[in-house]
Amino acid sequence: MLTNLRIFAMSHQIIPSVHINNLCCYKIRASLKRLKPYVLLGRNYSSLPGLIGNDIKSLHSVISPPIAKIRNIGIMAHIDAGKTTTTERILYYSGYTRSLGDVDDGDTVTDFMAQERERGITIQSAAVTFDWKGYRVNLIDTPGHVDFTLEVERCLRVLDGAVAVFDASAGVEAQTLTVWRQADKHKIPRICFLNKMDKTGASFKYAVESIREKLKAKPLLLQLPIGEAKTFKGLVDVVTKEKLLWNSNSNDGKDFERKPLLEVSDPELLKETTEARNALIEQVADLDDEFADLVLGEFSENFDLLPAEKLQNAIHRVTLAQTAVPVLCGSALKNKGVQPLLDAVTRYLPSPEERNYEFLQWYKGDLCALAFKVLHDKQRGPLVFMRIYSGTIKPQLAIHNINGNCTERVSRLLLPFADQHIEISSLTAGNIALTVGLKHTATGDTLVSSKSSALAAARRAEREGEKKHRQNSEAERLLLAGVEIPEPVFFCTIEPPSVAKQPGMNGLEFFSGFSLLLAHTQTLKCGIIISEVPNIQFVYRHLDKPLGDLTANLVTVESGEARPIETSSLSESINEDAFEGLPRGIENGIHSAFILVPSTNYEISACVSRCVQKAMKKADKQVLEPLMNLEVTVARDYLSPVLGDLAQRRGNIQEIQTRQDNKVIIGFVPLAEIMGYSTALRTLTSGSATFALELSTYQAMNPQDQNTLLNRRSGLT
Numbered sequence: 001m002l003t004n005l006r007i008f009a010m011s012h013q014i015i016p017s018v019h020i021n022n023l024c025c026y027k028i029r030a031s032l033k034r035l036k037p038y039v040l041l042g043r044n045y046s047s048l049p050g051l052i053g054n055d056i057k058s059l060h061s062v063i064s065p066p067i068a069k070i071r072n073i074g075i076m077a078h079i080d081a082g083k084t085t086t087t088e089r090i091l092y093y094s095g096y097t098r099s100l101g102d103v104d105d106g107d108t109v110t111d112f113m114a115q116e117r118e119r120g121i122t123i124q125s126a127a128v129t130f131d132w133k134g135y136r137v138n139l140i141d142t143p144g145h146v147d148f149t150l151e152v153e154r155c156l157r158v159l160d161g162a163v164a165v166f167d168a169s170a171g172v173e174a175q176t177l178t179v180w181r182q183a184d185k186h187k188i189p190r191i192c193f194l195n196k197m198d199k200t201g202a203s204f205k206y207a208v209e210s211i212r213e214k215l216k217a218k219p220l221l222l223q224l225p226i227g228e229a230k231t232f233k234g235l236v237d238v239v240t241k242e243k244l245l246w247n248s249n250s251n252d253g254k255d256f257e258r259k260p261l262l263e264v265s266d267p268e269l270l271k272e273t274t275e276a277r278n279a280l281i282e283q284v285a286d287l288d289d290e291f292a293d294l295v296l297g298e299f300s301e302n303f304d305l306l307p308a309e310k311l312q313n314a315i316h317r318v319t320l321a322q323t324a325v326p327v328l329c330g331s332a333l334k335n336k337g338v339q340p341l342l343d344a345v346t347r348y349l350p351s352p353e354e355r356n357y358e359f360l361q362w363y364k365g366d367l368c369a370l371a372f373k374v375l376h377d378k379q380r381g382p383l384v385f386m387r388i389y390s391g392t393i394k395p396q397l398a399i400h401n402i403n404g405n406c407t408e409r410v411s412r413l414l415l416p417f418a419d420q421h422i423e424i425s426s427l428t429a430g431n432i433a434l435t436v437g438l439k440h441t442a443t444g445d446t447l448v449s450s451k452s453s454a455l456a457a458a459r460r461a462e463r464e465g466e467k468k469h470r471q472n473s474e475a476e477r478l479l480l481a482g483v484e485i486p487e488p489v490f491f492c493t494i495e496p497p498s499v500a501k502q503p504g505m506n507g508l509e510f511f512s513g514f515s516l517l518l519a520h521t522q523t524l525k526c527g528i529i530i531s532e533v534p535n536i537q538f539v540y541r542h543l544d545k546p547l548g549d550l551t552a553n554l555v556t557v558e559s560g561e562a563r564p565i566e567t568s569s570l571s572e573s574i575n576e577d578a579f580e581g582l583p584r585g586i587e588n589g590i591h592s593a594f595i596l597v598p599s600t601n602y603e604i605s606a607c608v609s610r611c612v613q614k615a616m617k618k619a620d621k622q623v624l625e626p627l628m629n630l631e632v633t634v635a636r637d638y639l640s641p642v643l644g645d646l647a648q649r650r651g652n653i654q655e656i657q658t659r660q661d662n663k664v665i666i667g668f669v670p671l672a673e674i675m676g677y678s679t680a681l682r683t684l685t686s687g688s689a690t691f692a693l694e695l696s697t698y699q700a701m702n703p704q705d706q707n708t709l710l711n712r713r714s715g716l717t
């Protein structure tokens with residue numbers, strides 16, 4: 001099937017074949033969102049010369065801040081946890097916007113793509129740069145859909161720290177697990193923000209427990225909520241023993257007061273906070289020897305005397321070592337808790353120089369950058385987002401692309417602010433830059449100042465490698481690791497709806513370097529709209545067991561009669577590896593036959609195909625199909641119909657958990673049975689359920705299902 005599809009793509013050269021690498025995670029939310037028609041930005045971001053808008057405070061004041069003052073941060077979470085809302089508040093409080101954007105109204109800065117506005121979800125990561133209390137924060141808003149896991153991965157690998165946002169009523173959800181694992185892979189220090197503390201069902205305790213249990217992380221409770229759900233009105237800072245209350249008359253949350261907890265006014269809260277602080281001190285002391293010495297020495301008699309700063313420094317070290325995660329809480333929507341979150345970002349997450357990037361020593365201050373995202377701008381051409389690890393980048397600088405082995409020139413250098421960009425004259429290590437003029441740079445490419453600089457770095461890396469007796473190849477040592485693309489589970493062919501749209505398809509060739517996204521709306525980012533995704537094919541596999549002998553008979557067909565002209569046989573047992581190459585081998589054979597024997601007519605192709613089918617039928621084959629992990633969160637009332645539906649889809653339910661008022665169904669389902677599930681689930685549950693899917697494994701199909709599949713494939717049914 002796979003081979004056939006590829007043959008199809010090959011023989012129709014105008015029709016590119018695209019592999020969709022995303023595992024699907026559909027979430028039923030459209031009904032919950034007020035889908036507004038696309039509106040232009042309500043705010044003006046570009047009215048002043050130099051691309052900078054009225055609403056944006058000048059960034060020119062500190063173009064290249066000291067590296068210790070830089071924070072490259074990502075916000076990651078499950079869909080709908082409130083990343084975009086939190087980002088909007090961050091931009092507002094940091095002074096770069098003058099009004100609060102609202103995802104429900106479709107006017108946020110970070111969700112600037114029309115599609116994102118319409119659909120109310122974050123598809124494309126937008127890099128945003130702002131300042132907070134003397135720190136430069138480069139913030140990448142990462143998407144929450146598993147569909148866009150690749151986007152998340154691209155962004156995560158250039159971050160020095162991340163904020164994981166949770167819906168406090170749901171705790172750790174399926175996608176949080178995925179992004180958490182990705183952050184683990186890239187060793188990114190994190191802090192947790194329990195958002196939506198105002199929401200019905202919000203539970204600080206439940207959310208903290210789920211972090212402990214599901215993420216296997218050690219939560220450091222730096223704050224406690226004052227009230228929950230409807231009664232949520234503020235926070236307690238456990239480290240300083242202060243309460244933070246937001247002025248109920250202020251509708252933007254800018255005004256809040258920080259007051260020490262006093263025995264006279266808050267005896268209960270003070271007691272609770274003192275206990276929480278003592279527990280925190282003990283927990284941190286267990287993880288940090290320096291702090292343990294301090295606590296056990298000077299302050300062992302009375303933890304109250306321990307200065308907040310000493311505790312904060314120890315929390316910073318523990319966060320960096322990733323032995324525990326600070327936990328904060330609030331409600332972005334109700335404008336509570338975001339400023340303390342920003343303080344925590346600058347206080348606990350690392351600066352670029354605190355990350356241990358081994359390769360930096362080989363570049364010795366020369367330019368070394370990683371292209372982590374490429375966008376295509378109609379006017380400016382490719383825009384390359386890059387993280388600068390060492391050296392300085394300037395406009396008109398020629399830079400060498402190690403992966404592409406080419407040198408090209410940066411024409412302009414920009415600082416990214418959502419879809420607005422500020423032109424600058426240089427940018428140093430630790431920053432995230434946006435460059436114009438690099439036409440051959442693709443996502444994942446390593447960029448250095450020159451070929452000779454790359455060679456010098458390679459020599460240093462080699463010497464270091466010898467010292468450490470490492471086996472890495474030169475390329476491995478020199479290149480920053482590329483983005484790992486998950487194994488595809490779908491293949492499809494994309495055709496333009498008409499010849500007129502054909503030129504637009506040429507954009508597909510950019511996909512190797514640009515972001516490939518196939519959204520539910522089937523709108524490709526390069527601007528091609530296709531009405532539906534045709535020919536979606538699942539990837540089936542064949543079991544690794546001997547398949548027996550194969551014989552291919554070549555026959556001629558005369559007057560409807562087949563007359564054997566050649567018989568060739570493979571007498572050895574064939575295992576999976578050989579088998580996988582077999583269809584391609586036969587295909588190649590056919591092509592060669594046409595070339596070598598021009599007189600042979602087209603019947604040979606059909607004949608060989610029948611031969612192979614016959615031979616394969618004789619062989620003892622087993623088809624493996626992709627099996628997905630499925631997690632459905634559904635209100636109790638709808639549990640039965642959802643279970644009934646899953647049974648019909650060959651679902652295998654492992655566990656049904658209770659989460660607040662909801663049931664969480666955990667199990668497996670074959671991918672082939674789950675297509676169109678979002679619509680079915682929406683209908684079954686009146687739009688109240690959500691689900692997440694992830695590839696689990698490939699499982700053997702039972703003989704009946706396998707027969708049905710093979711018959712369908714061979715056109716018999």
Ligand SMILES: Nc1nc2c(ncn2[C@@H]2O[C@H](COP(=O)(O)OP(=O)(O)OP(=O)(O)O)[C@@H](O)[C@H]2O)c(=O)[nH]1
Pocket residue numbers: 077078079080081082083084085086103104120121122123143144145195196197198199330331332333334
């Ligand atoms: N009650 C409550 N709702 C919130 C809060 N923060 C966000 N929301 C709502 O939750 C929904 C999702 O918010 P977003 O900010 O779009 O969430 P997101 O995580 O960016 O979602 P994606 O972009 O799809 O990944 C919206 O309807 C918000 O209004 C909060 O603190 N409390």
